[in-house]
Amino acid sequence: MFLTPAERIADYQARGWWEEIGVDALLRQAVAERGATLALVDPLNRKTLDGCAPERLSWNELDARVDAMAAALIALGLERDDVICAQLPNTVDAVILFLAVARLGLIISPIVMQYREHELGHILSLTDARAFVTVPTFHGHDYAAMAAALIAERPGMMLLTMGAAPHGADLRALAASADPASVAPWCAAHPVAGGEVLTICWTSGTEARPKGVPRDHNHWVLNAKVIVWGTGMQPGDVLLNPFPLVNIASIGGLMLPWLEVRGTMVLHHPFDLSVFLKQIEAEHVTYTIAPPAVLTALLKQPQIAASVDLSSLRAIGSGSAPLTPWLIEGWAETHGIEICNIFGSNEGMALMSSPIDVPDRTERAHYFPRFGAEGVDWDSPVSAVMRTRLVDPETGAIITEPGRPGEMHISGGTVISGYWRSPELNGASFDGEWFRTGDLFEIAGDGALSRFYRFVGRSKEIIVRGGVNISPAEIDELLVSLPGVREAASVGIPDSDLGERIAVAVVVDDGITPPDVAAVGAHLAAAGVAVFKRPERLVVLSALPRNAMNKVVRADLRAAVLAALES
Template sequence: MITSNPERIDKLTRAGVWGEDTLHQLLTHHVAERPDMLAVADQPNRKELTPGNNARLNFRELDQASDALATALLEAGLGADDRVIVQLPNIAELVVCYYAASKLGIVLSPIPVQYGAHELRHVAAEINAQALITCERFKSTMLAREAKSALPEIKILCWEKEIPTLAELVSAGPAEHSRVLDFQRQHPVTANHIVTICWTSGTTGTPKGVPRSHNMWLATAQGTAWAGDYQTGDRLLMPFPMVNMAALGGFLFSSALRGCSLVLHHPFDAELYLQQLQDEHINFSVAPPAVLNQLAKSPELWQSLDLSSLRAIGSGAAPLAPWMVERFEQDYGLQVINFYGSNEGISLHSTPATAPSPEIRATMFPRLGVPGLPWEGMRPGVITRVANPETGEVVTEPGIAGELLIAGPTVFDGYYGGNNEGVFSDSEFFRSGDLVEICGEAPAYPYYRIVGRCKDIINRGGMKISPTEIDLMIENFPGVAEAAVCAYPDERLGERVCACLVMADATPTPELGALQEWLLARGLAKFKLPERIQVLDALPRNALDKVQRNALTAIVEKLPT
């Protein structure tokens, strides 16, 4: 399956931003150059999560296992361009699946283990899936049984049942390799073939399938590897589910690109995560902003560990707190990198090289592809601009919120199924749905600041309020563990602002007046002040751990004021 038209392929290939490498061809290179180097390692508590023994595979073993799995998939009647759902936690078998699919030209559609029957049926119907690969269980959830119940019409391939154990795959002989090579000669896979269909987070509607080719993923991986300064032989700790941009572009494809060891983790367990950072001598990792905030407040914990191998740590999915970035830098001697990406192909990074100031790095991203700025040529082919979301008029002045548009080698061709009305502007620019402002020092104004989502905007009496900046401020309020604001209906103003808080243990709910005075003292405009506080046990999040603001509003509407 190829979604890019010949003109786009030719343009990006001639520009040198798309090439000929596929995921499995990169593996072949590493097998030749460093066969005994660690390729992938399970987390220590793997047996508590799912059946199977803890695995540590070198590149040669990863190649052998993916050959044997590819052969098993051929024997199951699967092959080039077939769409196969995979629902597995972060275990070595999932990595093997990606490489096996790449070798056969199978389009793999990874989904979170949290997806249930409703989501399974939706995904299978959308892509006309031929099979689903899973395991018996994840914790107490019986994945294989639930998949067979939800999707009786397609093949359900369960590890250690329909698929041999990982140990058996690793020990397979050369016959599997020969069969895979024979298949590849008849069905050649190029870098422009679609290798995955991932799914949007679905915070504003039904999840949409995002087809991405090897070239799209590797263009993203180039940026991540540059931002994290990945070196051959580095050890990368991946704590996010291997189903979307953060894990695939940030770790799977970039580790293949640079020849790095991939150490797995998930679901997130702070104590285990820190232990892995130390014991696995990790060079680079990422963590959610809330976790880094807590670590920044816990110097005794951080200093009790030997993290001398750690070169930098990344974060994203929400604005970072400048004080956290500064504390990591000054007290821990560790640089924090700010990542901003999406399955569709947004791929921006704020690093010490582009944003030396913690204040800038926490909240701003370089305006890539804009002529005359310092970043010209930094990410070849990536072009960004800002436009009025209603009129499409390009915004060039600072301080005016507009929709971020992006084009270039990282961007997909359109959602699976062809329903792409309004997705692109001028044919090539993806409309991100994210509101940004041009900012930074005059006269260049070289940065973007994310101010919210087009559909997240709170309309208080005609005054448009971006919630993310308020989230960030409230998260630093004493005793608050997590915070997110949302709209709630008001007869007079249309909408008002509610602060939804998760409090630290034994911390009482703050008085509304105290919170308002605290925010005013930090410069927040009065019309943006929360006019209601709602304490929750947890913020509603989707399977990819993003706060669902529409769900927050629904909760708040049902609760008494």
């Protein structure tokens, strides 16, 4: 399936941004070069995740497992461009499925484990998925039963489980018995082009439901090179991946770079600091990613980090919340480990302030190189494959002077061509090849600082909790039916650990007892809403701030909520 215009594919090939190869080509190159060396390592605690013993696979073993999985998908009757939705924990099974889909030219739509019926029903309908792959159970929740109920409403969709379950077919067993000899003829008859869609990931914005972000093989192959270039990864690196394969942070930040450097990827799930540190020591990890809150906690509690050997670790990527010079200096001085400041998005943002480009650690904490900005030169190859500009949200004028906030627009080889089946949203979010990110930056200053951007805030209303985008409109829509509440709205409030947490403001009639946070959470749980979207604070207001069009003004609401919480 091609969604990127043919002329853009040709243009980016001519520029040398896109090689017009599929992700499977990266895997095959790694297998040919690395063969019997260790490629993939399961979480230490996999037994507690799905009852299976942890696995350690060489590149050759991984390739054979990918062929077996691909053979099973062929035997099930799946065809080119069919969409497979997958809700899986971070184990070798998830990686094998992803790579098998890439080998066959199918499309995978990975879904976070926290999503429930509310989000899943929307995604399954919007993708017209042919198959839904999940685990029988996870953390006490019956995923197979939940999926079976959803699929019962969608004739023609298959339920496949990684392991035996009362519902669906056991995909792991099917792969074990499939004929891998069927794969080579299939691939020869159906060569995969770089411009074909590989993934549909999901993100939230101001819209009321998750929106699909389709990315081509070309996007992912270039993305791998961008991250390797920007972070200074080296051939054979051991990468610790603490996040499920559901978005750009994990797929783009670690999995595809792993194929590019042909090293070892160590999986981790769910995030557990003690297990995380043990894996760094045991597997001699050289690079990983971690949120600022975790890095801050380790500096403030040095006895934790001192209990393990971190000497193999060369660098850590971090983002999703502002970094501080104290944090970057602390890790360099205490542990000899450099922190890379990364600002990314599923749509293709790729700003990186790394030790390579920004050796000054104070600048690295506060600023990002103006990669691809007109008239600004950087030696980094990242700067050559993307373009950036700041645009005044009110006038549309291009901003060239420092200290004036503007919306970041991006274009280039890492940027998607549009959202999945969302023409109206695309009209509002794209200006030709330029994507309107909704993020506000400014040129950092005059002189040497004019080469940098500084993040200011967001022009859109999204809540970013722990690096995950949450739509306040989606929550508000579900609060309408909250018993005893005349009106309600949600907003993000600052949090030192997660960046933001969700607060809800409610208005009730006189004499009515307002609900508490637990009641709101139970109401959303009953609607099948993911746990991370449930509010953690609640305030009662006499009225919600609205504009002349009767729309809630989030900035004023946030101020009112913070004032109520402080009183």
